[in-house]
Amino acid sequence: MHLLLVEDDHLVAEGLCRSLRQQGYSVEHSSTVKSAMQWLQNDEIELVVLDLGLPDGDGIDILKHIKKHRKNLPVVILTARGSIDDKVMGLDLGADDYLAKPFDPAELFARLRVASRRVTQAQTSTLKVGDVEMDTAAFTVSFQGEPVNLPRKEFMLLKALLENQGRVQSKQQLENKLYEWGEEVGSNTIEVHIHHLRKKFPKEFIKTLRGIGYVVGKR
Amino acid sequence: MHLLLVEDDHLVAEGLCRSLRQQGYSVEHSSTVKSAMQWLQNDEIELVVLDLGLPDGDGIDILKHIKKHRKNLPVVILTARGSIDDKVMGLDLGADDYLAKPFDPAELFARLRVASRRVTQAQTSTLKVGDVEMDTAAFTVSFQGEPVNLPRKEFMLLKALLENQGRVQSKQQLENKLYEWGEEVGSNTIEVHIHHLRKKFPKEFIKTLRGIGYVVGKR
DNA sequence: TCTAAGTTTAAGGTTAATTTAAGCATTAAA
DNA sequence: TTTAATGCTTAAATTAACCTTAAACTTAGA
Structure with a gap:
């Protein structure tokens, strides 16, 4: 499963990339709003892990963009900001989940599994x-x-x-x-x-x- | 939207029922594993808020039962236990979200909105x-x-x-x-x-x- | 508690969906 | 080519669904 990780802190990114790959995801990484947007052109991305607070803009914009253009793409937000207002806002904008740093990778993986389960479901009468x-x-x-x-x-x-x-x-x-x-x-x-x-x-x-x-x- | 609240503490339950109703949910309440199971026979329950640790059994059993019989029914777990292991277990069993007590009602509502979006297909609030x-x-x-x-x-x-x-x-x-x-x-x-x-x-x-x-x- | 706003009930009016019925058109067999 | 059977079309009659209103009731807030 193709996952896009948007995270500017290189140390964190590197660690996450590695462990996500160990979990079986194909991971693409971008550290700026701009490159993230480019990756999102790619239809094969099936799951996004998004850090808010990037150097060249706000991650929330990426979230908005995703929900405008690819409603069904699940997004898990990752951020240092932990206030309830932030959470509520992220979730209401359409994020599927929200984790405050610092977090345990095991919890991220669990939440990603939940999100990816959702990718496959559709029934039409x-x-x-x-x-x-x-x-x-x-x-x-x-x-x-x-x-x-x-x-x-x-x-x-x-x-x-x-x-x-x-x-x-x-x-x-x-x-x-x-x-x-x-x-x-x-x-x-x-x-x-x-x-x-x-x-x-x-x-x-x-x-x-x-x-x-x-x-x-x-x- | 029909919600089942499983919570044994009557004080908490009463408060939650009221505020959930104000949030626009039709709330059914049960305080035991047994009655929760009965409610779950009803197909129109669309969302479950589940407190672990009930008097007559473990809430986790309810979760297992739900995920066995109604995979797509979203469940938000509510509990005093807050360790990461518990979270991971809850999520891996198919819970859609997890909140540790004490929690801010606003955050519960936000997470419920996310869960109910999934039911209704809508993507944002x-x-x-x-x-x-x-x-x-x-x-x-x-x-x-x-x-x-x-x-x-x-x-x-x-x-x-x-x-x-x-x-x-x-x-x-x-x-x-x-x-x-x-x-x-x-x-x-x-x-x-x-x-x-x-x-x-x-x-x-x-x-x-x-x-x-x-x-x-x-x- | 009291009040105002919200919600439900019930009755009568209105309109669209459904049924009826009758005459016309088509088909197939003698 | 006639005939009888079957299906089509139309419009009027009937019925059921919905709208509107106002009053009775309930709830939440001052």
């Missing part, structure tokens, strides 16, 4: 067929990137179709998905909703198979 | 959507640069919306975020708060999606 994309958690749908507003039943119907991409579903099956048991549907609701959906998407997006049902997607 | 800006740490909101005064519940509601910019949230979801369990909301509180918020911001800032919920921001 999104369905996509052609240009139509749905986020079932956020209740949003878009067509060619443009958001489309769907009422509840239309949303549910489209969801049922997208979840069964390429599979034909009868009106009866779809009805069962949209309505509670025992809720009698005495009419052609599904047809009507399909009609409304079709107005919002390309002509042939929802295909009809006469006497069988409806499909979406490849076939 | 300031949330911004359009002309509306919120500083969750300072508890302030502004519209077009002008400060807007919001009562606590309205603030929490707006926060829940801003944290989920572009994501539609149902009334039920919002209710769950603003209220503690056992506190049944027998009425249309959310609707009323939304109404009040709308008076303070532009007409279409909070959008309604009938039958689905409310959103703020892009769509």
Whole structure:
């Protein structure tokens, strides 16, 4: 894992570099705001250890920069200043953690492990067929990137179709998905909703198979 | 945001509960390992503040249990023991942070904000959507640069919306975020708060999606 | 304690979503 | 090419969701 260490005190830096490498990180080191910024251009940096109080500027600026351009890059702040205000400020600006010098390297390593654990996690509940994309958690749908507003039943119907991409579903099956048991549907609701959906998407997006049902997607 | 406080000292617990609630958390409290475990069955707990050293067992067991069953649930440990070994152990077991007693409440709040950011994906303590800006740490909101005064519940509601910019949230979801369990909301509180918020911001800032919920921001 | 601000409740009005129903269009088989 | 079956379209009727208001209640601060 690639780590950027920003620290101006050469003695401290040297020691840290060595022990971080022993911990298995690939360490890049910079001692000025300027060079730190350059390193940050590099997308391969996955973790930053940042000393505030550098010779040519304030480390806080680096933090701001990171949080503006690479929100998900974890940053652990390292500093001599230990007042609570400083801590609160660093954390509120988006730092993931904060250690006051002097600190025990073991504690830094532990905190880095926590931070790097976080790097890998993402889960999306999104369905996509052609240009139509749905986020079932956020209740949003878009067509060619443009958001489309769907009422509840239309949303549910489209969801049922997208979840069964390429599979034909009868009106009866779809009805069962949209309505509670025992809720009698005495009419052609599904047809009507399909009609409304079709107005919002390309002509042939929802295909009809006469006497069988409806499909979406490849076939 | 739902928080579980595990703390056996009743005096401390009471004070913390109150101030955490003022910080906008819905706080559930338990003072034993057993009841903590029960609370943790509940999926909606999003954040845990854990005192080690409980009467009927070790808090570390709770931590282990959490990390086994709900890896992503952030835990902030709170304890009288302050040695580095303890810290390292707590962190390596998956705690996200560690505070030694006595601590300044402001620092706990700052660290909790960091932990909850992780849950909500937001990166800093300031949330911004359009002309509306919120500083969750300072508890302030502004519209077009002008400060807007919001009562606590309205603030929490707006926060829940801003944290989920572009994501539609149902009334039920919002209710769950603003209220503690056992506190049944027998009425249309959310609707009323939304109404009040709308008076303070532009007409279409909070959008309604009938039958689905409310959103703020892009769509 | 008292007061003012915040919060919840409840009722009635408003509007959008959903269902219904009827007539029109298309398909496939005789 | 006719016919019967199935699906499409439209608009009106119905229903459910939401908004608004005001009053009752609660809480926090002086």
